[in-house]
Amino acid sequence: MGRGRGGGRGRGNFRGKGKNRGGGSRGGDNRSESWSDIVRQNDLYETYYRQGGFLEEEEFEKMWKALASDLPNSFRFTGTKSDALAVREIFKQRYIPKIQSVQFEGEPVLPPESVPAFPDELVWHMKTHKKIIRRHPPFAEFQKFLVAETTSGNISRQEVVSMIPPHFLDVKPGMVVLDMCAAPGSKSAQLAEMIHGDEEERVKKAANSDSHGTADADGDYTDDGRSTGLLIANDTDYKRAGMLVHQVKRLNFPNLIVTQHDASIFPSIELPTAPGQKKQYLKFDRVLADVPCSGDGTARKNPNVWQKWTPRDGLGLHGLQLRILFRGLQLLKKGGRLVYSTCSMNPVENEAVVASAIVACGGVSKVRLVDCSDHLPNLVRKPGLNKWKVLDTSSLNGEGKTNHMFTSYEAFLKTKEKYDAEQPGRRFSDKLVPGVFPPTSTSEEERIPLENCVRVYPHLQDTGGFFIAVLEKLDDIKVAQPQNGKQSEAAKNKPESGSATPATGPASEQPELSAVEDEAAVAPVSPTKRKFDDAELEASAKRLRVEPDVMDQSAGSEAPDSEVPEAVANGTPNPEQKSEPKPEPKQVTKLKPENQSNQKEYFEYLRGDDPTMNDILDFFGISPRFPRDRFMVKNKEGLLLNKIYYTSELAKTIISQNKERGMKFIHCGVVMFVSHRIKDKDVLKAPWRLQNEGIQILEPWATKRIITCKSRDTLHRMLIEMFPKLPRDGDHDLGEVGEQLMDLDIGCCFMRIEKSEGEEGFPFDMVLPVWRHPGSANLMVDKDERKAILLRLFNEQNPHIINHVLDKAKAAAEQEEAREAVEVIEAEENGSEVENAGAA
Template sequence: MGRGRGGGGRGRGGFRGKNKKGGDRRDVRTEPWSDIRRENALFESYYKTGGFLDEKEFEQMWKYMASDLPNSFRFTGTKADALAVREIFKKRYIPAITAVEFEGEPVQPPEPVKAFPDELVWHMKTHKKVIRRYKPFAEFQRFLVAETTAGNISRQEVVSMIPPHFLDVRPGMVVLDMCAAPGSKSAQLAEMIHGDEEERVKRAASNESFNATDDGDYSDDGRSTGLLIANDTDYKRAGMLVHQVKRLNFPNLIVTQHDASIFPSIEMPPAPGSTKPQYLKFDRVLADVPCSGDGTARKNPNVWQKWTPRDGLGLHNLQLRILMRGLQLLKKGGRLVYSTCSLNPVENEAVVASAIQACGGTSKVQLVDCSNALPELIRKPGLNQWKVLDTSHINGEEKINHMFTSYESFLNTKEKYEKEEPARQFSNKITRSVFPPVDAPSEAERIPLERCVRVYPHLQDTGGFFIAVLEKLDDIKVAQPGASSKGKAGSTDATPVPVQASEHSDATPQLSAEDAVPSAPSPTKRKLEDTEDDAASKRFRTETEDPAQDATNKDGTTTSEPVNDTTSSTPGPNGTSQTPQPRLKSESQSQKEYFEYLPKDDPTVSDILSFFGISPRFPRDRFLVRNKEGLALNKMYYTSELAKTIITHNKDRGMRFIHCGVVMFVSHKIKDKDAMKAPWRLQNEGIKILEPWAGKRIITCKSRDEFYRLLIEMFPKLPKDGSHELGEVGEQLMQLDIGCCFLRIEQDESQGFPFRMVLPVWRHPGSANLMVDKDDRKAMLLRLFNEENPRIINHVMEKAKEEAEKESAEATEEAEGETEAKEEDTEMGDAPVGTE
């Protein structure tokens, strides 16, 4: 059930096939996941002797580490909707599960995780053999699947929910999620950015007063002015990300595909009275970086087989470069959260300390004491001292494990073996920056790494996780992380070099070649991908209205080759690998999707908004189309004002935008559409954004039975003359012209409506139809009417089937008649002459 992540780009268990370059990615395991022995002497030895926990507590932690991870999930969406769905879950499913007994003992039901507020996060520790045996668990599983599909539940690992809470996001803030796929944290951030805007928008649209600055910035007529940019370097993982965030239907969101370590500066319009462009700085940045993922060993058994100390050493420099870029993009006074699902200090405290030193010390960037954030979360402080593990070898054999306490001890050991065993090799990834920082001259200059947060598996039965919260106090400018402090290429004494800061010095003036194309491929987020995330990747397809781009493969991906943030290595002299100089790709190569805004006075938009009686206060200039010509052909998307500004100023600068906007209207392709006033359908995704501002074509439903009929039947009859079975809803629809309309259902516990709903309904000449797909219909029938396997009746399909069967029967009857006639003719032709 958990929606966790693997990392390191090492492939997913069970995946068979070849990568883009033809390499075999077959999983070579010979045993199933359940049979993998959760033992690794080196893995255990490092965390046992590395000074992380005392011996007794370590034994407790390691016992948890080798056990299965509880399943966990989170109620999502607006707080009101999330609480309503939570209550249905508590009242319907918890009592049924609590009543189950196994081997004479009551079964432990799902429980809320105390660390998170409002009982919106739950976990379940029940063993799989119990879950598979009893019906209440099967019913609960169906509920989870249905609500996850509907976007009301996110099945997510508990520890991965922590970083967004520490980021302290409020509506109106501009936020960057640097390594966002598959998107569960992005979904949390998006919810925080939008806050409780629905009620404020409703008041604004009704010309009632509302507080536009309470707990955030709602100055856009009650709408949050904030924005989330969710980024991932890998095209397929960006697809998972789009799949995850699209369900939330938030217009204040952009998905990009860039190497996080060189994420490009985003150009903004010049300040009033100036011609010089400005560059976007973020209020909040989340750097949940690629890591070795050893904290996920409870759900990723492959960690036990493949863990080595070089996993963390190999990722340290990339993690440092991502963190440094995040700090450059952060505003003064802004907050950045750095996190990993690894327990290795080389990937955690070492990265944080090196970044602060490279920025100029604690006067530029400070670690924030976040002990007050999630006060119920049980945690351990960050480490100020640690050891670095390396395994030396001679041609892959004769391995020796070494624990180094300082960079000098590493150099001394290496020098010793160079004399005694010249063939012995050490990791070339060990640099000064992977070790604890040297003692500071004063307490004010000391980096208080104890303010970092470590979550160990035994503390509250979770995976392992690391979080650090940093605040930017002043502008910074740093050398490229990984550059030699001695200026010697290839030196192992690599560490970021602090240089003198200057005002706005960390604003990159334009997209350089390095901004557009990284020098080496970055690993993906974790070592393993959950099956659910992989399925999302297969379902992903970039939406487009360009016919040339509409062809898709069987797995749902576009036929055009995705743009990758990598350059290929070519063989050099003596068989060495040479990486070509990065170059900025041309527009035709790099721009695979189109994002064009319609003009404010576009006649199609004007006709649609007039048809629905949309208030003139609703923005007319935020409608986006996805074709090169910028024409309203098929779909129209709605975005926030800031999203529009960013897209407009950066779409031709090499930025790779993957997704932006919420589908608001879709063209209704029928023969007589010219006779219609607005041949466009409202979409379920965007209808709640538009509905508060509508003055026409609003249908109200107050009856549970009438709504049930609309859900269970597609295209129920609504003739011009004659009776119908849609009650008051039908009577209201009868008064409307052909076209789409709003179905409004207010919260009413007496009718079983736990929260307010707005859904699109199409008024046909002889019928009506709720414009909701089958999965959403089934989710609503389960949520509101507790129907587990409803049969959705499609009158149009059934009528077509009846007509086809009738035609088939008539054709069969006609064929049989012709056969009988031929047989009769034959019999008469064979009769003797003269007989009667």
Template sequence: MGRGGSRGGGRGGRGGRKPFRGGNKNNRSGGRDNRTESWLDQPRKNELFESYYRMGGFLDEAEFEQMWKSLASDLPNSFRFTGTKSDALAVREIFKERYIPAITAMDFEGQPVEPPKAVEAFPDELVWDMKTHKKIVRRHAPFADFQKFLVAEAASGNISRQEVVSMIPPHFLDVKPGMVVLDMCAAPGSKSAQLAEMIHGDEEERVKKAANNESPNTDDGGDYSDDGRSTGLLIANDTDYKRAGMLVHQVKRLNFPNLIVTQHDASIFPSIELPTGKNGRKQYLKFDRILADVPCSGDGTARKNPNVWGKWTPKDGLGLHNLQLRILFRGLQMLKKGGRLVYSTCSMNPTENESVIAAAIQACGGVSKVQLVDCSDYLPNLKRKPGLNTWKIMDTSTVPGSNDKTAHLFSSWDAFVKAQAKYEKEEPERVFSNKIMPGVFPPIASSEEERIPLERCVRVYPHLQDTGGFFIAVLEKLDDIKVGQITSSNNEASLLQAKTESETATPANAGEMEVDVTEPPTESAPEAGNQSPLKRKLEDTEDAEAEAKRTKTSDTTAELPAPQTEEATPVEATSTTITSAPPPTKEVTKLKSEQQSQSKEHFEYLAADDPNIAAILDFFGISSRFPRDRFMVKNKEGLLLNKLYYTSALAKTIISANKHRGMKFIHCGVITFVAHKIKDKDLMRAPWRLQNEGIRIVEPWANKRIVNCTSKATLHKLLIEMFPKLPRDGSHDIGEVGDQLKDMEIGCCFVRIEQSAGEDGFPFRMVLPLWRHPGSANLMVDKDDRKAMLLRLFNEKDPDIKNHVADKAKAVEAAKANGGGEEMEVEEAERELEEAKEEEGGDADAVAGAVEDVQEV
């Protein structure tokens, strides 16, 4: 809507987290779900899962019962209004005024129906959830209308369907416009979209001021020094090819030029090179903010992911601890001094949460180097619990060749070592996990000054505000760090060291809890204060293939770069977010020099004095202040053939400096102009179309080809009809727009629609591209976006969009069939059809089969 009625792309993917299920180590959804039963048929029980969270020291008994009841219930549907804040608020108001009253007026079986409600934890009523049962939704028309609105606005990029807890981490990053931000594990892209919105801020309003020679007003902490444009950048990364594709699909809808999508393993994300400074030293990008939303076991997603109930095991979290730690290490290395990193998971397991945070801080040199930030001021209405300072680690041991699986709870590394020693003597065939390391247990501080205040972490449990489970920690880098090397992901070396330190093993004490059980465990919950049995015979519920994937993933972890000391010398560059650092000392963070392969996108920037760019910008009257050197094409020859993309200055710097170093760039740039390929293009001064995605980027700087639409009736006519007639001599029925177009030469133009009050006013500002044909005019908005705008602005649910070109083709065909019709009429229909196909990107649906009709004529 805010970006010309559509933000491009197709329908947005649903938000939320994908828990790690084997496969590629950074792919949260690598495992294939082969279930045949429905979600309703999946039992929401798992004795091992329940025992750990009941006895692991997380919540008192009464609150645990509340949490567990919530975890076993359905998750409410939630969504977020997206895009620029002004646009988001405008769409929100339409939603509140049109759909909420209709749903509120309903009742079901004599009881009022609960309408969608704003989630109090988030500001400005931009996040909503709906708890209405599906059987009610399916039976009532107001919900059908509401669903149609959600689908249309999600496709247009104005709404993102995303889980509530998934929206929290970007708010805790405290991103300001102008910052350089990295999202390390970004797919499917809902959080990246939030970060991109924060980086751009309200730059559209500031650009308008700058274009009118007014100050863009940069006193709110943001950097809009680029003529009102935000100088910041978001790099969104994911290692898996398919998930990276989902990520591109999600962020493309936003049409933000300050965005790059990459495909790399987050734990060894490559250093990004910058142009050499005046001192001749290589420079590397440092980030103001980093989001490490790492792969996890996903047990906090049990309300929407039935696999959790069927397959939860403590080995999931233990197997991921090492990978999560390496991702966090790498993020801290790339963070600038004074910068902040948010670490988050959709797991409640401290093995993946507090233990990772504590191990990372210790490895970086302690709290004098990296500190946990008190984030109680962020989202103050969010109900939360503090992080844990003590916890227990669960493991299941097995005896090969039998169905015996025994559960254990360990309170310390020492207790685990003693238990190992005990069983080596008494039951040497019993096998424990090799993923239990000293670092998964609560840290022991030598003094209060060295204590890591893990209570500053944030835990969100399902019962607090009817959500999934989530963990968030905010880390601030205080000084240069020297990160130690992780040599192994198993505990063999640590156990060997522990054994050499103690010649005689002592039997396990209270640090390990276990109870033998010969009968199946009871389904009833134990009374408060009683311990439930933890040693039990279990049927092996693990899918063999998934287990093999998880084992392989856990055992094939890579190493961190060798220890290196960072330097704090500032880089002499245009951005204050960049600092100088020595090159990495290991190949894992270096990139081999290589040319872009045929399978990759090519990003080639055109020269600032390119005559084609000059001609295009002159045709539309684009101010000379608008940068000419940020346009790129996506072919290796660097030829201006079809589409012209615009990027930010920093995006250009990074792409240009790293595209031949092996960096996997898979998306950058916003389509701004597209070649208009028709037979008579030589008769036009600029055979290029303004593109819906990028029109708002150049429009503030234009002083030609501008048409003002002031009437809702006129806009309705342009939306409901494709190619309404506009002869040079004669009448038309497209109001003030037609009057302004009558004497305008053939080509594309801007249609400005300003926000205005009153019954005939517009609730928000829009800019749309329109093509002036010799005998007609046409908004270059595809059919789905036309329908979305007709629904949004005029509440038309199933509009019948007329296509005059298709109608004309059919009329000519009928005339020919009857022996009538003129050759000139056929040629005119063919020409208009060719232009129509070009405008709609060759989509046959746009001309409703008229191509075939004309071919038959």
């Protein structure tokens, strides 16, 4: 079914400066009371959004009422479009009518509804109250369907507003895309689907003809029908990166790499160059910067907003968000697009960041803020703000807190000057910099059209709050050495002596490099990551035991230094600085070599003429056109021990070129083969099993070991029975599949199931791996996936899976246990007879 075997955003505690500032959440939500008992009130939060100039009073009341209500449950049908539509139809025809028949207190219950903002009815939400859901069986059946298809990768349970940013990126197959802050991975899954497009159908056509694919307006499929694109999904925190791997692995896409780096200093990715030529670095067609934020738009699901939100949350994150956005623009191709998004409604984290980045890059002639009104035209939205107020809370000797609403940086300076004279001990936030206020421009040509940004408020279509901006890179941008506030202050106080390179003063500027040349990462300035508090995804990960396969190799390779304007690093754009400053010596920073001794795995590619791989591919009759040099193993020696993975060509290039440069690769590759160990190895020509994860990639190119299943009864039998008997001579109950297996040697094979009409037909194409044993056959699909297929195709709620091998082993164990018990009893009886004889 498709590729699949088969998010949550929250706000962290951003105010601390402890040792955990280096990334990741600092613990989960420790409240003891239930979400329904949380008092949904925060006077400071309400004051800011009521008086900050965001909405008219009447509309604000609607928004505030929506914020205090529960968020609807939402989900999205995933995978290839044809498969997603097929699963959607099963859902609509089987579950919607049952829910529609339910009544509560004499009124019909509202069933799940499609969200009009998204095309093809692929996004749905349900507003039914939990107390109704718990009372009626149709909801329990629907819940089982959701869980099964989520595990299989055919459904993603994701908040509606978080589905918006990938649509605004306008990704086409063949593009190279970076998701900078990707965890927990729901947006990455969307991007991966877009990169692969409809390649399954194109590969089938290419495999059945001499065509090698095309590059057209729909995307680049020139790799024999396969998409040439790539997604790099990144997150700075190891734990969240593990959640990201869990989310994207279900999709089984080979054009995907997961990395673990600080997004604000994401390292440049080196590309192969000929000897003697200048080094080349990867540039991206599309970049998603869904940055860490205060999360005040998540108040409908996140109690921390009501309990702890303060204006300092947004002020404290502004600088980090700006550095991430600027780094994303650096990594973007000229003509490429970047989407900047947050789940905050605060302009300090939104329009202020966008405006500051554009100013720092050189203005609207360098970076254009795109009008995206034609994207998702049915999405109800508000334009971005050109004017706003900034809220700060001052205190006098730690007490006497006073709230202030400033319209400009000059107004803040006047107020501060007044208090400095009257109350010298009163303190304001040190994060109130010019860049958090609305920009000023001297001409219409230089004006930044912030109204092109998109604001989604909770009351517009019953969602959370969200912000999206689409930026297009028009020209090379100027770059300068990066500094954050602390670095700048430390540099000012540091005497210039010896060989130390000055970190202050005029920053050297130079034009940005060409489309594939770039600067590598500088010394880390670790961000604070938003807290991951999506209970649904976390519980799912615990069930599936998420363990990212880390590969972190380096040899201290030197690379050019990455540079960010000082204004960006300090969160203070300087539009008046147009003259060329004096150049300063560059600080070249190496990617830090890591200790390899404790690493779990390495990613090593096999040679294209590897004899074992050739034997495996010949056994299955794989066409010579299928690439032989993209198979990978995960051990330092490059040995074929247990699993063999497959990746795309570009993924291979990036892994091979950068694995010794300190890049932290967390995941790459789809499992294609697993070694099969049985006692009688002599009967096996290829002791490797096809895997459900990668079988659809390989199957169009196979000419041997292919069987077809045309009967629903036969498929049902193979799903509910593991290892049904298939003797060389004699009867079997496996129908047309059994007849075909009888003619095959021992080993794995492809079982094709073609889409067919009617009640006895199949709603979509499938291909599943089957193992032919000497005396039995087995569908190589795990128990959970069997149950998911049985539910999907046969509507079996609680199927009993028969495992003949396990039952046989259990019977043997019981027989052995009974035999041992008899021996013990006999021994005890014999002992008693001896004792009695002695007594006599």
